[in-house]
Amino acid sequence: MERVIAETPHGLARLSTRPSLRTYVRSVWERREFAFAMSVGEMRARHSNMILGGLWHVLTPLLLIGVYYLIFGVLLGVDRGVENFIGFLAVGIFVYQFSQRSIVGGSSSISNSIGLIRSLQFPRAILPLSTVFREFLMLRAAAVVTVTVVIVTGEGVSLSWLLVLPLVAIQFVFNLGAALFVARAADRVPDLTNLLPFVFRILFYMSGVLFLVDRFVTDPAIKALFVLNPLYCFVSIPREYMLSTLDQQDVALMWVSVSVWALAAFVIGLVVFRSGESEYGRA
Amino acid sequence: MTTGARPATMVVDDVHVTYHVNEERRPGFRETLRQGFKRPVERSIDAVRGVSFTAYQGEAIGVIGGNGAGKSTLFQVMAGLLPPTEGTIYANSQPALLGVGAALQPKVSGRRNVELGCLALGLSRQELEERLPAIVHFAGLEEFIDLPLRTYSSGMRARLHFAIATAVEPEILLIDEALSVGDAAFKRRSRRRIDELRSKAGTVFLVSHSMRSIRKTCDRVIWMERGVVMVDGPTPEVLEAYRAYTEDPDDD
Numbered sequence: 001m002e003r004v005i006a007e008t009p010h011g012l013a014r015l016s017t018r019p020s021l022r023t024y025v026r027s028v029w030e031r032r033e034f035a036f037a038m039s040v041g042e043m044r045a046r047h048s049n050m051i052l053g054g055l056w057h058v059l060t061p062l063l064l065i066g067v068y069y070l071i072f073g074v075l076l077g078v079d080r081g082v083e084n085f086i087g088f089l090a091v092g093i094f095v096y097q098f099s100q101r102s103i104v105g106g107s108s109s110i111s112n113s114i115g116l117i118r119s120l121q122f123p124r125a126i127l128p129l130s131t132v133f134r135e136f137l138m139l140r141a142a143a144v145v146t147v148t149v150v151i152v153t154g155e156g157v158s159l160s161w162l163l164v165l166p167l168v169a170i171q172f173v174f175n176l177g178a179a180l181f182v183a184r185a186a187d188r189v190p191d192l193t194n195l196l197p198f199v200f201r202i203l204f205y206m207s208g209v210l211f212l213v214d215r216f217v218t219d220p221a222i223k224a225l226f227v228l229n230p231l232y233c234f235v236s237i238p239r240e241y242m243l244s245t246l247d248q249q250d251v252a253l254m255w256v257s258v259s260v261w262a263l264a265a266f267v268i269g270l271v272v273f274r275s276g277e278s279e280y281g282r283a
Numbered sequence: 284m285t286t287g288a289r290p291a292t293m294v295v296d297d298v299h300v301t302y303h304v305n306e307e308r309r310p311g312f313r314e315t316l317r318q319g320f321k322r323p324v325e326r327s328i329d330a331v332r333g334v335s336f337t338a339y340q341g342e343a344i345g346v347i348g349g350n351g352a353g354k355s356t357l358f359q360v361m362a363g364l365l366p367p368t369e370g371t372i373y374a375n376s377q378p379a380l381l382g383v384g385a386a387l388q389p390k391v392s393g394r395r396n397v398e399l400g401c402l403a404l405g406l407s408r409q410e411l412e413e414r415l416p417a418i419v420h421f422a423g424l425e426e427f428i429d430l431p432l433r434t435y436s437s438g439m440r441a442r443l444h445f446a447i448a449t450a451v452e453p454e455i456l457l458i459d460e461a462l463s464v465g466d467a468a469f470k471r472r473s474r475r476r477i478d479e480l481r482s483k484a485g486t487v488f489l490v491s492h493s494m495r496s497i498r499k500t501c502d503r504v505i506w507m508e509r510g511v512v513m514v515d516g517p518t519p520e521v522l523e524a525y526r527a528y529t530e531d532p533d534d535d
Binding site for chain 1: 293363380398402
């Protein structure tokens with residue numbers, strides 16, 4: 001089967017704990033239904049003990065937009081330069097959350113499935129993969145809310161909205177790479193799981209989720225730093241296509257930034273994760 | 284010993300496993316401040332020291348020996364879960380390991396565990412749907428299959444796990460004490476399942492401290508102590524040697 005490589009005595013093949021990268025990726029792909037079943041189950045289980053049940057998949061995003069609008073739009077007034085601040089918030093929050101939850105979830109994906117790991121042989125990369133996929137499924141509900149909010153707040157539907165789809169695909173790859181990386185890191189240093197939420201809290205404010213960076217930052221050198229931040233780009237690109245009155249600079253550069261980040265994260269994450277394949281789940 | 288005429292399913296070639304373990308106790312923060320940071324004491328433990336054997340189609344091989352003999356470690360290596368420090372394993376397919384105390388997913392139902400387990404082992408959705416009733420029936424858990432796994436007794440859990448692992452019909456099955464918690468009826472059923480796998484040219488390995496179940500199930504026994512193979516041969520002879528060894532350790 002998939003772990004086996006070179007030819008040897010008795011016509012048997014050598015059993016390897018370190019399959020080649022290609023074999024490894026193929027064995028993950030062969031078990032994609034497993035990843036899918038894990039994610040769907042976890043998503044359904046999330047609100048299963050609530051009275052309102054699955055309705056929370058829509059209510060949570062709505063409440064979130066409401067709270068952020070109240071604090072940052074009405075009370076603190078950081079909505080300078082943004083005409084449709086509610087739409088601006090909606091797009092930013094959910095795109096940001098997709099990465100945050102995928103990566104924070106990835107860091108505990110191994111420890112959450114310790115029982116499965118100790119009982120069955122399967123490529124462990126399935127676990128971070130199903131975490132990211134679960135967050136993708138959650139994003140769908142949030143996306144429906146976002147699109148509704150954006151339309152209700154007066155934006156016209158246009159074909160350029162479709163450009164958001166390839167962006168989500170790129171973000172998925174980026175999240176997966178980062179989740180694989182932190183899954184391995186957190187397996188070696190469990191304390192990381194406690195640290196990550198704070199990292200994302202800081203990144204939240206540095207990625208322009210709540211304010212239009214172009215309005216506050218004029219120095220081109222500092223702006224270049226923002227473009228180097230993939231989360232800033234993921235948050236800003238869809239706003240450009242979905243909000244007509246926003247006129248951001250550097251959008252083409254942002255596409256380049258996210259593509260390079262996604263590719264690098266995926267390759268590094270996969271290599272780093274696989275190098276620990278035989279160590280996951282050991283006490 | 285074994286008939287060399289049958290094709291081999293697995294070759295274990297001079298396998299060594301050395302664990303490097305840090306001493307367990309971690310100094311507290313205050314202690315570190317007072318005494319400075321010291322590297323934890325590292326100890327190496329030779330769990331398996333040069334084990335070699337060849338397993339053939341249709342064999343049921345018992346592995347016996349005292350606690351700490353290296354049986355479970357050897358199984359981990361044979362399953363491809365633990366890289367050997369030295370030596371190589373050759374096999375005709377990926378072995379399936381059934382360990383003791385395996386937990387699967389305690390919070391979700393037995394049914395869902397069967398689904399996830401089978402998909403994890405590489406069955407397709409369709410194959411899973413076809414085999415699900417048989418798996419549940421084999422485990423004897425029809426009544427309880429929709430209860431969360433954490434409510435199961437250890438015997439019920441072991442039954443479910445065995446049913447999942449054998450549903451994919453592995454050619455090499457490694458059972459580490461996993462049957463010892465099952466009741467008599469399940470032991471009979473699992474023995475039948477083991478015979479089935481053997482008749483389909485599979486090989487079954489069984490670690491057990493019950494000489495009765497070794498005698499009933501296995502035609503060959505490997506006896507290990509302190510990481511090395513003491514005797515490897517037909518069941519009655521090895522069990523006799525083992526009995527002589529354990530019965531009279533010292534004269535007091």
